[in-house]
Amino acid sequence: MAATLKDVAEKAGVSIRTAGRALRGAGPVRGEVAERVLAAARALRYVPNAAARSLKQRSSRIVGVVTGSIGGTEAGQRRMRMLEEAFRIRGLHTLVGALPGTFGELENLLREWNGLVSHVIFLSWPAPWDAAKLRGYPLRFLFLDCGPGLEGFDNLLIDxxxxxxxxxxxxxxxxxxxxxxxxxxxxxxxxxxxxxxxxxxxxxxxxxxxxxxxxxxxxxxxxxxxxxxxxxxxxxxxxxxxxxxxxxxxxxxxxxxxxxxxxxxxxxxxxxxxxxxxxxxxxPDREAVDRIAAIVTGPAEAPAKTEILPTRLVxxxxxxxxxxxxxxxxxxxx
The missing domain is CATH 3.40.50.2300 (Response regulator)
Incomplete structure (x- = not known):
């Protein structure tokens, strides 16, 4: 059974709040107390529960990305690398999942991600699937170059x-x-x-x-x-x-x-x-990635929009x- 924050606190002889502050490196915690908490966490092989923390703070530092067959092309791989780099320099992490074969399997994936991520970016979307069904999830969805064209979602389309x-x-x-x-x-x-x-x-x-x-x-x-x-x-x-x-x-x-x-x-x-x-x-990969990063780090209440980005002849x-x-x-x- 995985160790909890309570287990770490008990082993270090401190309160749960103090243990949490020490592990986050935040708040007034004396040096020797912080060292004791970190040693206890290492001994118990404690891994923070990111989903629980996100739910408590109502925010997440993890962005979900759903890829498709385009991920096997150079253009798709380049776009994915640029997204990961853009998120990294903003202190965000990337959780990547392959596009499932059925909408039901996608719903299972989103249920697993719920509470862990606040945004999900689709790099691929099958035309027959009904994107309107996604509105029941407490997540913000962005479609890059594959949008269903529905209101209420961020659609970044390529001209x-x-x-x-x-x-x-x-x-x-x-x-x-x-x-x-x-x-x-x-x-x-x-x-x-x-x-x-x-x-x-x-x-x-x-x-x-x-x-x-x-x-x-x-x-x-x-x-x-x-x-x-x-x-x-x-x-x-x-x-x-x-x-x-x-x-x-x-x-x-x-x-x-x-x-x-x-x-x-x-x-x-x-x-x-x-x-x-x-x-x-x-x-327009750079423009698209910058726009996605702005949406992910911007106000949660910002209205969703559809934007068309121009291509460039080389x-x-x-x-x-x-x-x-x-x-x-x-x-x-x-």
Whole structure:
């Protein structure tokens, strides 16, 4: 059975209040008394009950974060690291849980967290789930880039279309006139940005190449179709897909960007080291993390809001002016 604060106090020969002050390092406690309490806590292997303390103080220094499949991507891992760092420098701790398979399992998770955390941040949220059911919990919920769009919750949304529109405009400016969108149904918010960019350019022909997913192999598998259609530029829904196509281009003598200009999404670290470097749309991670930290450390009675954060185009060699790069001698060979 785990030791309690009362056990520590009895072993040290002090009151429970004095033991609590000594363990927190707060309040007027003589040095030798504090040492006696700490020694008793070590001997009993006492671990403070964070949930009980949070309930008593009506506050918590722990923030819950629920991750999803995006946690396995570089963009998702980068976002998680930034959140943990932002909380750490503010004296907060992070409690991480994977998104369960059913809403019932999520409710079990939230019941376990209740009293331990005051805020729960969702980095993933299945569209079929009814977020309104969360209103019965005494917790503040924040949705980052996955919001259900309901009033009463903090929703931080990413303006993907504007960044994609900027990327496609860059491909057009580089001289592309036959542009493909290499896309997966798993991607969110890509199609509207792509079509908004090309609709204003009637001289540009567009094509959609659907893939089964968003990984390296899916970009590689799109290569034969891109060659068959005579594409001179392609926007990929993720950098992983774009870099998968890089491999295909290398194997088949396709020069980037002179034969096919390329842009992706996520601004993964590999973009700056690929040959040529890859143009990509970057997430507003710093802005999102700062906003979340402000909500978590701000007044509890502050109204929940929905905010849309802009993305940013990072221009690199893969979308440079195609005229300045030598073309492959075997372009178009199948």
């Amino acid at each position: 993907r279309p504007s960044g994609i529109r900027a990327a496609v405009h860059e491909l057009i400016h580089a001289g592309a006139r036959r542009i493909a969108h290499v896309s997966s149904p798993a991607a969110v918010g890509r199609h509207s940005g792509f079509h908004a960019a090309v609709e204003a350019n009637p001289a540009v022909e567009t094509f959609t190449i659907e893939t089964e997913g968003l990984d390296f192999r899916h970009g590689y598998q799109a290569g034969p179709k891109l060659r068959q259609l005579g594409i001179d530029a392609a926007f990929f829904d993720t950098d992983r897909m774009a870099l998968g196509f890089y491999r295909y281009a290398h194997e088949h003598g396709i020069a980037i960007p002179s034969d096919i200009a390329v842009a992706g999404f996520d601004d993964d670290s590999a973009c700056a080291y690929a040959i040529p470097t890859l143009t990509s749309v970057a997430h 221009s690199r060699e893969s979308s440079a002016n195609r005229i300045s790069y030598p073309k492959s001698p075997n372009k178009g060979d199948v």
